[in-house]
Amino acid sequence: MVPQRVSLVTIGAMHLPELRSFYQKLGWSETAISSDQYSVFETTGVLLSLYPIQELEKDTGMIFSASDGLKGTLLAINVDQAEDVDDTIVNIRAAGGNVIREPYDAAWGGRIAYFLDPENNCWEVTWNPTAVFNEKGAMITF
Numbered sequence: 726m727v728p729q730r731v732s733l734v735t736i737g738a739m740h741l742p743e744l745r746s747f748y749q750k751l752g753w754s755e756t757a758i759s760s761d762q763y764s765v766f767e768t769t770g771v772l773l774s775l776y777p778i779q780e781l782e783k784d785t786g787m788i789f790s791a792s793d794g795l796k797g798t799l800l801a802i803n804v805d806q807a808e809d810v811d812d813t814i815v816n817i818r819a820a821g822g823n824v825i826r827e828p829y830d831a832a833w834g835g836r837i838a839y840f841l842d843p844e845n846n847c848w849e850v851t852w853n854p855t856a857v858f859n860e861k862g863a864m865i866t867f
Contacts, residue, residue: 732772733774734771736776737777738777741762741764743843753768800847803852803867807830810852814840822840822842
């Protein structure tokens with residue numbers, strides 16, 4: 726059986742120092758294993774790592790597109806209250822994030838906004854009224 730968990734998300738960074746700086750400006754804490762060649766941020770339930778895309782290509786044996794467009798992956802930050810979407814977007818914009826869709830009320834009852842980090846990794850900031858979080862703040866269902 727394969728364990729049913731996601732424990733680490735890695736973004737292949739084209740320019741690690743600049744991308745790392747963006748996440749630091751969001752106020753996110755790095756782990757002690759971060760270095761000049763690799764960066765790992767603590768999030769609730771999953772670690773977010775930034776790894777040079779050239780090294781990722783060596784490790785996987787694959788070539789990744791350097792396209793400026795959407796990479797086919799959407800990362801999400803789920804917040805506790807509807808107004809937290811707006812507040813979070815203000816902070817993301819101040820840190821240099823590119824807000825590509827302003828906060829709006831979704832037809833299904835939630836509130837959503839979208840932004841790109843400096844390397845165009847797409848993020849969603851969402852409040853889902855049915856989301857359930859555990860005592861550590863990790864979303865366990867919605």
